[in-house]
Amino acid sequence: MNIELSDSKKLLALNKPKGYIVTRSDDLGRKTVYDLLPDWVFSDGWMPIGRLDLESKGLLLFTRDGKIGNLLTKPKNCIKVYEIWVRGHVTHEHILKTIKGVESPYGLLKALEVEKIGMAKAKTKLRVKIDEGKNRHIRRLFGSLKDPKFKTSLKVLSLSRVSIGDFKLDIKSGEWRFLSIKEEKALMKNL
Template identity: 35%
Template sequence: MPQKNDSNTFSDTGSGSSAPIRINKALAQAGICSRRAADDLVAQGLVAVNGETVTAAGTKVVPGKDHITVQGKPIALSSPGQDEFNYVLLNKPTQVVTTVSDPQGRRTVLDVLPQNLKKNRLFPVGRLDFFSQGLLLLTNDGEMANRLTHPSWHLPKVYRVTIRGGIAEAKLNIMRKGMVLAEGERLSPVEVTIAKQQAGTVQLEMTLIQGLNRQIRRMCRDLKWTVLRLERVSQGPLSLGRLREGQARELQADELAALRKAVGLETNKK
């Protein structure tokens, strides 16, 4: 039976076992969530290996040998091949949570997907808050998700933000130079332009190269702006195009190839 050693590694005492891998990588390969989300599950005590709850992010397991459960449900550690991975582009509506389940009973991004796209344990990559909408990628490719959420591979994201009232150029320049949030976090410069002006509102287009939680809403809060609408329209090579709110579709081959190239993953296709 696999046993835990002193270095937080579960290993098989028999011969012919696979090499141990980190628990977050194992969960990502199984299509449960991204590596970052897996670390959160472990930290919350929701993951058990061979019946023992683990809380150390560095815990290692042996695929095909160790028995893993997440919230009591057994997880198969077999990793799908690239051809079995799925990539779905969703135009997330407002008042939908970017999770696969919600204890408060609110609609999740999986609830929005049509039945034909609900397959192979899709999970959202990154987040859009409850009242925001727009482009969201869902996949069961843990390595892709890890690249897209890791700071070293962060792809530019473009948002259209509708603000009540007028906009002073001086405040736009604060964003462009890199502002400091009220919580003390220093931001990288944000590319921002006025896309449209109507009576009583201004639509801004912002390009972010960071992934701070609720960054746009917090910037606007500190600049005393009221956000009426926040929509993500592109991420790296991916764009909403004509995909309407609430609609979803699988990525096309050229989109997937461009995305894999953008995060440094070589395609196996010739």
């Protein structure tokens, strides 16, 4: 891929598919996000900004600038939006609990906003906004809640990050691109 003059030299985006781990190398031989990117991304020291677990997919940003990475991962600095499918019936009371916060061994887990955007049998589709990202934050947050009908824990079946700050995912699964300078400025404007 050729770098255009309007491309950022500091940020690139990847639409991570399920089944790839976010690490530079893996002792178990699993596929990493670097398997989806050109060799120079690894050799030039581009690092992921934040994480998505093995089963999660969606927007992942990379940079070589540690300052940018720190700004975009610092709690309260940047809103991240996810679309998730949850096994179980998510009620209005569940949504209120996720916004108030749930204590866990990992600290207080909470969402800024939760919007119900779909239903299918015993599954609920939600759009979730958070401004911090503890390890498996959303999965643990919803897993701490019980389905009112079946009395089982809610379970996140699929999770996809669709935006970080003002930058919205717009590339196909497994593809990558540089952010434009305009997109970079919009993303960094409030930091």
